[in-house]
Amino acid sequence: MSERRRVAVVGATGVVGTTMLELLRQREFPASEVVPFATERSAGRELDGGLTVQALNDAADLEGFDLALFSAGAGTSREWAPRFVEHGATVIDNSSAFRRDPEIPLVVADVNPHALENHPGLIANPNCSTMQMMVALAPVHRAAGLERLVVATYQSVSGTGKKALDELDEQSRADLAGSQAPAPRVYPEPIAFNVIGAAGSFADGDDHTDEERKMMFETRKILGDESIGVAVTCVRVPVRVGHSEAVNLQTREPISPEEVIELLAATPGVVVEDVPTPLRAARRDEVFVGRIRRDESHPRALWMWVVGDNLRKGAATNAVQIAEALVERGLVKAGSYRTRGRRAA
Numbered sequence: 001m002s003e004r005r006r007v008a009v010v011g012a013t014g015v016v017g018t019t020m021l022e023l024l025r026q027r028e029f030p031a032s033e034v035v036p037f038a039t040e041r042s043a044g045r046e047l048d049g050g051l052t053v054q055a056l057n058d059a060a061d062l063e064g065f066d067l068a069l070f071s072a073g074a075g076t077s078r079e080w081a082p083r084f085v086e087h088g089a090t091v092i093d094n095s096s097a098f099r100r101d102p103e104i105p106l107v108v109a110d111v112n113p114h115a116l117e118n119h120p121g122l123i124a125n126p127n128c129s130t131m132q133m134m135v136a137l138a139p140v141h142r143a144a145g146l147e148r149l150v151v152a153t154y155q156s157v158s159g160t161g162k163k164a165l166d167e168l169d170e171q172s173r174a175d176l177a178g179s180q181a182p183a184p185r186v187y188p189e190p191i192a193f194n195v196i197g198a199a200g201s202f203a204d205g206d207d208h209t210d211e212e213r214k215m216m217f218e219t220r221k222i223l224g225d226e227s228i229g230v231a232v233t234c235v236r237v238p239v240r241v242g243h244s245e246a247v248n249l250q251t252r253e254p255i256s257p258e259e260v261i262e263l264l265a266a267t268p269g270v271v272v273e274d275v276p277t278p279l280r281a282a283r284r285d286e287v288f289v290g291r292i293r294r295d296e297s298h299p300r301a302l303w304m305w306v307v308g309d310n311l312r313k314g315a316a317t318n319a320v321q322i323a324e325a326l327v328e329r330g331l332v333k334a335g336s337y338r339t340r341g342r343r344a345a
């Protein structure tokens, strides 16, 4: 990786963007320059590492970027990611804007990197809950074939961004001080000392949340197998960082808990532990898997408990790993992706 690349980070002041900047530094990504973008509100702010935030607006200079890492919400990605592609950058997008587009690869760096070949200038990073589940399940899928998954998530508040973390802090402080907590603004119910049994939002007429739909769709796209049954309930819990998931997996071929433990213990990026917790997984790049045991109600079903840092492997680490893979494979290139005449994904 001798040639150095000029990199834009869009959404650089958010919880994911901040983690991306930190990882680019820590992993010594071969960057000639990193330019952080956010809204006009943040323009001029100096970040840790001495970079100054640029406003992403019509006056922004989009010329000369090799790579652009986006984590600024789907609306911003829809508007600005294709403009970066048109100016010659390869975009890695963390939002949900392009994940369903059949032309756009949806990539977990250590699961389906082959999908990067022939990318059209834009690559989608999966949803955080799907990402950590894929790292844990792809080896089992390769060994025994996944037939059906039944999943309940326990998703942390940082998964919703910095405003949600502020809401958790304000409500927790007020509750502990015995004072009236401010009314919820980000979530429909208080999140401090509570559990919300529907993480995400409901589209008109749908009885599943968008978070649940993402896990159902993205699992099949990443594993390249439309026949896998996926049933999901996404739940928000008052944890700051780190998503947990209870995963019931039914395989096509028999596989024992001992074989799965052996398989996962040998998988890079996975740590097998008895009972992983989000506090221990926070600020770690690996996915932690525990409670691997037989589901006694079915001859080919197992349980596992999967925990990962949603800001790291669930978002920023995977995006930076994709950037590294693109550089290593010579796939940083001007792409052909355009939105004109295309239905928004």
Ligand SMILES: NC(=O)c1ccc[n+]([C@@H]2O[C@H](COP(=O)([O-])OP(=O)(O)OC[C@H]3O[C@@H](n4cnc5c(N)ncnc54)[C@H](OP(=O)(O)O)[C@@H]3O)[C@@H](O)[C@H]2O)c1
Binding pocket: 010, 011, 012, 013, 014, 015, 016, 017, 037, 038, 039, 040, 041, 042, 043, 056, 070, 071, 072, 073, 074, 076, 094, 095, 096, 126, 127, 128, 158, 159, 160, 161, 162, 163, 310, 311, 314, 315
């Ligand atoms: N949080 C997670 O665990 C996670 C995981 C996977 C994917 N994602 C995705 O990553 C994206 C960011 O999430 P987050 O949790 O980091 O959110 P966040 O903490 O709320 O940060 C949002 C960032 O986007 C910037 N931004 C918003 N609108 C913009 C615009 N029009 N132009 C330029 N910048 C704009 C914000 O800038 P200001 O500070 O100036 O407002 C801020 O830097 C979302 O699409 C989310 O779905 C998040």
